[in-house]
Amino acid sequence: MTGTPLIDAVDISRRDPLSGQILLRQTRFTLYAGDRVAITGPSGSGKSVFLRALALLDPLDSGHIAWHGKPVERAAIPRYRRNVAYIRQRPAILDGTVEDNLRYPFSLKAYRDVQFDRTRAASLAAQAGRGNDFLDKRASDLSGGEAQIAALIRVLQLDPEVLLLDEPTASLDPESSHAIEGLVKAWFADDRQPRASVWVSHDPAQAKRMSERHLTMRGGVLDEAAAPRDANEEPAQ
Ligand SMILES: Nc1ncnc2c1ncn2[C@@H]1O[C@H](COP(=O)(O)OP(=O)(O)O)[C@@H](O)[C@H]1O
Numbered sequence: 001m002t003g004t005p006l007i008d009a010v011d012i013s014r015r016d017p018l019s020g021q022i023l024l025r026q027t028r029f030t031l032y033a034g035d036r037v038a039i040t041g042p043s044g045s046g047k048s049v050f051l052r053a054l055a056l057l058d059p060l061d062s063g064h065i066a067w068h069g070k071p072v073e074r075a076a077i078p079r080y081r082r083n084v085a086y087i088r089q090r091p092a093i094l095d096g097t098v099e100d101n102l103r104y105p106f107s108l109k110a111y112r113d114v115q116f117d118r119t120r121a122a123s124l125a126a127q128a129g130r131g132n133d134f135l136d137k138r139a140s141d142l143s144g145g146e147a148q149i150a151a152l153i154r155v156l157q158l159d160p161e162v163l164l165l166d167e168p169t170a171s172l173d174p175e176s177s178h179a180i181e182g183l184v185k186a187w188f189a190d191d192r193q194p195r196a197s198v199w200v201s202h203d204p205a206q207a208k209r210m211s212e213r214h215l216t217m218r219g220g221v222l223d224e225a226a227a228p229r230d231a232n233e234e235p236a237q
């Protein structure tokens with residue numbers, strides 16, 4: 001890839017503020033338009049710490065994050081977060097209907113210039129295989145899979161540039177996982193603006209489906225993964 005990266009995380013690191021223990025070793029990570037990156041690694045290795053640092057949700061202990069070539073200043077963080085969306089494993093769903101949840105971001109200052117579009121939201125729901133009644137469902141009646149679909153639609157309707165997906169399907173049924181992957185693929189294929197994604201996954205098959213570049217996290221160290229062995233590439237007997 002060439003050109004200015006969408007995100008360039010330069011020598012970022014994170015420590016446990018209490019014990020001082022290193023959670024993320026100094027890391028350089030560059031994400032270009034069109035990149036689809038997957039990260040796998042053992043539980044507790046620092047995948048979420050890294051992704052949250054990239055999303056500027058937690059303070060960095062060193063380094064900085066440049067966005068379109070410019071370091072993100074404090075005042076620009078809301079605009080950065082609008083474009084670089086972090087999807088959690090367990091979504092935060094509010095009381096009320098799915099539509100109430102989808103309308104919520106538009107009540108925030110950062111989204112003053114855009115309005116909720118029910119047709120668009122319904123079309124995203126349809127892409128995820130949900131019927132017309134989905135937007136009117138009570139959030140408290142949603143399954144885990146449906147809650148994650150609603151949370152992803154809440155983000156996608158805002159046209160983010162980068163998705164940081166933190167094991168979004170880890171505890172979901174296969175049908176919901178498939179719907180989540182489909183929504184992300186359709187978002188990525190929309191070429192009105194540059195797009196890139198980082199998908200933390202517990203599932204190597206999913207990591208392969210959803211990325212071209214595969215990294216591993218181990219003990220707070222981010223590394224290129226060894227090329228996966230493909231059964232079709234076994235030497236002929
Ligand atoms: N805010 C925090 N303060 C202190 N320790 C943390 C914090 N967030 C995560 N950790 C610790 O950092 C390590 C990596 O956590 P995490 O990134 O959540 O792992 P995973 O790879 O499973 O996503 C764990 O030991 C976790 O307990």
Ligand SMILES: [Mg+2]
Nearest residue numbers: 047048166167
């Ligand atoms: Mg995690």
